[in-house]
């Protein structure tokens with residue numbers, strides 16, 4: 001199959017394929033259109049024939065012809081493969097019959113779907129479901145929602161569903177595989193439904209397949225031994241770690257708003273959904289897994305966590321926040337201020353308040369700081385210590401050093417301490433935790449300069465890629481940012497600059513960076529004169545940064561020498577220092 005993917009890619013031109021769905025216009029070296037993935041009036045969706053990729057500079061969607069088909073037509077890879085094979089006129093070699101695993105899965109999906117339909121019927125239309133229906137109605141859930149979510153009720157008598165499924169042609173052994181049924185230890189090994197006498201929430205995946213169930217006991221059930229909620233066990237088709245409840249219904253809206261609200265449990269998802277806040281999904285527990293994050297990444301850049309208020313206290317949650325941060329999600333936290341115990345309750349009592357709180361959701365780092373200060377107080381040394389103990393593990397997870405140092409300052413402010421001591425504590429923490437070498441104390445200014453340098457190099461590389469002969473211009477600079485340095489090295493080695501050749505020579509993880517720069521380079525509407533001017537300006541700015549770094553080094557040397565009282569040496573270094581200062585002044589004057 002891999003070969004066929006390559007074969008199809010070779011045969012098709014991404015411009016022709018996309019043009020079938022989105023009319024493209026030639027502009028300079030690339031083709032452009034208004035982006036099909038987000039609303040816009042001026043085109044920022046670029047298709048490159050050379051690189052056979054597309055990229056939107058508005059929403060960031062990017063990929064090859066396969067991902068375009070998947071995204072645009074909302075189909076999975078297999079279907080995209082089929083469609084593209086058709087367009088390319090290539091006959092797909094079928095792998096023949098379903099293999100064993102696939103046929104088990106298929107059977108389980110069928111059983112689940114039938115069971116869900118059965119439960120749904122009982123809840124809506126059968127005498128046996130009356131009590132459950134009354135409960136659902138009491139919770140304010142409409143019939144429309146019951147249908148959308150295929151909610152149901154599993155009757156007390158297990159034989160009803162089992163006989164129903166057997167009549168539908170499933171075998172008892174198939175039922176056992178789906179995890180909903182067990183064999184009783186008491187009644188001669190009779191089969192029973194684990195979900196009996198529970199309100200049923202089918203777990204439907206983002207592709208609309210029923211993968212499992214979750215069942216809630218009814219309030220009338222006084223058996224204290226029963227768990228309030230039970231879930232399907234892991235099966236070939238049900239993986240708790242990959243599941244978002246409600247994503248099948250919420251994904252369009254999440255995509256549109258570029259924002260996913262994540263709550264705990266089915267009712268907390270259904271409640272906002274019914275109230276018109278449709279970009280919401282539910283997980284079980286308070287931690288997101290890597291698979292879940294990857295799944296939701298397709299739809300949104302921002303997550304608002306509407307979880308149990310002390311979710312930040314457990315290790316799994318910390319880990320999931322760390323993962324989400326690494327994946328460049330913006331993470332915010334819904335804070336109901338202790339007024340309501342969960343989103344469901346808040347929405348029922350005060351929808352306006354809930355919506356307001358959604359708008360005001362704090363960043364995760366602010367939230368953790370705020371809540372730990374509230375929990376422990378900062379009047380006593382013990383309180384301060386507890387705040388630090390809570391917050392340092394999170395700060396250690398912040399990827400961006402500038403943001404991190406900002407928060408160190410915020411923490412110091414919040415606990416009425418000085419920044420240096422907090423940084424010191426942070427270093428101690430890092431050392432104890434994993435022996436990482438912490439950032440230097442005077443780090444902030446240097447970090448900012450490093451950051452600035454990186455931004456300047458990125459801009460410069462973009463401008464250079466637009467030049468007819470990028471090689472020469474690349475050689476003019478000692479690139480400090482590793483990814484641009486590496487890209488530059490590949491280009492320097494090429495006899496003739498061609499974008500697709502660069503891609504072939506680059507390390508895999510740099511390809512995206514290069515593609516983005518290259519697309520951007522040709523996308524801009526500026527004249528070659530303007531570009532030349534900008535290149536010169538950036539080179540001067542970089543020189544300025546370098547001079548500042550040298551000044552820093554020299555002042556360190558002077559400080560050391562002053563202790564030694566070696567007047568001659570001091571004078572020499574000071575002369576150097578003055579020289580650089582003059583250079584810097586000239587540069588700065590030229591700039592203004």
Ligand SMILES: [Zn+2]
Pocket residue numbers: 035036037038045056057058059060061
């Ligand atoms: Zn877009």
